[in-house]
Structures are given as C-alpha cells and as structure tokens.
Amino acid sequence: EVQLEESGGGLVQPGRSLSLCCTASGFSFGDYGMSWFRQAPGKGPEWVAFVRSKHYGGAAEYAASVKGRFTVSRDDSKSITCLEMNSLKSEDTAVYHCVRDGRGYNFEYLDSWGRGTLVTVSS
Amino acid sequence: DIQMTQSPSAMSASVGDRVTVTCRASQGINNHLVWFQQKPGKVPQRLIYAASSLQTGVPSRFSGSGSGTEFTLTISRLQPEDFATYYCLQHNSYPLTFGGGTKVEVK
Numbered sequence: 570e571v572q573l574e575e576s577g578g579g580l581v582q583p584g585r586s587l588s589l590c591c592t593a594s595g596f597s598f599g600d601y602g603m604s605w606f607r608q609a610p611g612k613g614p615e616w617v618a619f620v621r622s623k624h625y626g627g628a629a630e631y632a633a634s635v636k637g638r639f640t641v642s643r644d645d646s647k648s649i650t651c652l653e654m655n656s657l658k659s660e661d662t663a664v665y666h667c668v669r670d671g672r673g674y675n676f677e678y679l680d681s682w683g684r685g686t687l688v689t690v691s692s
Numbered sequence: 693d694i695q696m697t698q699s700p701s702a703m704s705a706s707v708g709d710r711v712t713v714t715c716r717a718s719q720g721i722n723n724h725l726v727w728f729q730q731k732p733g734k735v736p737q738r739l740i741y742a743a744s745s746l747q748t749g750v751p752s753r754f755s756g757s758g759s760g761t762e763f764t765l766t767i768s769r770l771q772p773e774d775f776a777t778y779y780c781l782q783h784n785s786y787p788l789t790f791g792g793g794t795k796v797e798v799k
Contacts, residue, residue: 604788613779614728614736616788630786633693666735672783679726679781680747682735 571595571681573667578686581657590651591667591683599623599645604670604679605652607663607688615663619670620650634660657690664688694718694782698791704799711767713778713794720760721784727756727765728779736779740765770796 577589591603602625605617618641619630629641640653650667664685671677695718705711715725723743728736738747740756743763753768767774775798780791 613777613790613793614730615790616781619786619788632787676741676745678741679783680738680741684735 571669573669573681573683575665575667575683575686578665578688580689580691582692583658583690585657586653586655587657587688588651588653589665589686589688590649593648593650593667593669596669596677596681598648600671600674601677602670602672602674603641603643603650604668605641605650605665606668606682607661607665608685609660609663612663614666617665618652622674625673654688657688659690662688662690693787694721694785694789696780696782696789696791698780698794700794701792702795702797704797705770706799707770707772709770709799711770711774711796713765713780715758715763715765715780715791717761717763717782717784721782723759724782724784725756725758725763726781726783727754728781729774729776730779731776739778767796 572594575591581587602621604619606614608614620641620643638656643650664687666685667683669681697716725743727740730736744756755766757764777793777795779793
C-alpha cells in the first residue's frame with residue numbers, strides 16, 4: 570500500500586522559513602517523480618512544485634508564486650522528499666500535500682496523496 | 693500558462709441523474725488531463741487519468757472523454773456518495789493548472 574506522510578507544518582511569521590518533508594513507503598520511491606500541492610482553506614488545490622526522478626535528471630519545476638522562494642529536494646536512500654520554504658507570505662497559508670507523480674514513467678501519477686500538513690503564516 | 697475553464701461551477705442534481713462537467717483548456721493539452729473528486733475534509737481522489745482512463749476501483753458510472761482543448765467528465769447515474777467537488781487538472785505543461793471546480797449538490 571502506498572503511504573505518504575508529511576511533516577513539518579506549523580505556525581510561522583511572515584518572512585520566515587519552514588521545511589516540510591514527506592516520507593514515502595509502499596512503492597519504489599526512486600523510480601517516481603514527486604509533486605507538492607497545496608490547498609488554502611476554502612479554496613481549490615494548487616500545484617506547487619515537482620521533482621523528477623534521478624532517471625530523468627532530478628530537476629525541479631515550480632509554480633510562479635513560489636519560484637525563487639521554495640526548493641524541492643529528494644533523498645532516495647530515505648524515500649523522502651522535502652520542500653524548503655523561505656520568505657513565507659500570508660498567502661502561503663495552506664495544507665501542503667506530497668503526491669506521487671509517475672508522469673513519464675507509468676500511469677501511476679497524481680494517484681496517491683498524503684493527508685497533508687498545515688502551514689499557517691501569520692504574525 | 694494554460695488556463696482551465698471548468699463549468700458549471702456548481703450544480704444541483706438528484707440521485708440517478710446524469711451529470712456532465714466540462715473543462716476547456718486555453719490551448720491544446722493532448723490527453724494530459726486528470727479528473728479528481730474531493731469530499732469535505734478529504735484529499736483529492738483521482739477518478740480519471742489520460743482524459744479517459746478510469747482509475748482502478750472507481751465505479752464505471754464515471755467516464756471521461758475529450759482531447760485537445762475540450763474535456764468532459766460524466767457520471768451516468770449519480771449516487772449519494774457522488775455529491776462532492778470535482779476538479780480537472782492539466783499536466784501537459786508547467787505550471788500544472790486546475791479548473792475552478794464543480795460542486796455537485798443535492799437538489
């Protein structure tokens with residue numbers, strides 16, 4: 570069974586940093602890309618970032634709203650992906666989900682979501 | 693960025709109704725479209741991928757069609773557990789973008 574568990578959320582002041590991580594199990598983590606999505610209260614989901622598998626170079630993509638502030642990484646030896654968030658703004662307040670993203674590898678993409686971790690940016 | 697225009701934004705329907713939700717892409721996205729169902733307090737669940745492929749375990753009353761710029765999600769006979777919000781997502785190019793959602797409510 571695929572399992573994704575996020576950690577690291579919390580209350581943070583505007584301008585500060587926070588790091589989220591997602592621990593994966595139940596699948597061959599290194600073969601898959603991983604995406605981060607977020608959902609602000611009462612809003613629809615929003616894609617945030619994607620990190621390719623090492624097979625595809627491991628490069629990352631970002632939404633314009635977070636580019637230059639957020640960095641996604643992965644550690645295949647630990648089956649973990651992390652999202653480092655800097656210069657946080659109030660509009661970054663949301664539940665953040667990691668999502669298995671096997672696009673380009675197989676049909677198992679965007680099919681498994683973690684429960685998410687809440688990030689609240691407020692003074 | 694590719695804009696996804698989803699309609700309607702909300703609808704009222706009864707059990708047994710046929711429900712159709714449409715997503716229009718601002719430019720061609722081949723079949724790189726996913727449909728999600730989301731219930732309150734839950735994470736989005738993938739229903740359809742590659743525009744028309746049914747996710748394993750999803751009832752066959754759900755179907756997807758379309759390619760290029762016009763896509764449709766159809767629920768052939770609405771069931772009580774289908775009252776939820778539905779989103780389309782294009783993954784043809786970055787940034788990945790969602791439609792605005794369709795809330796299917798009880799009539």
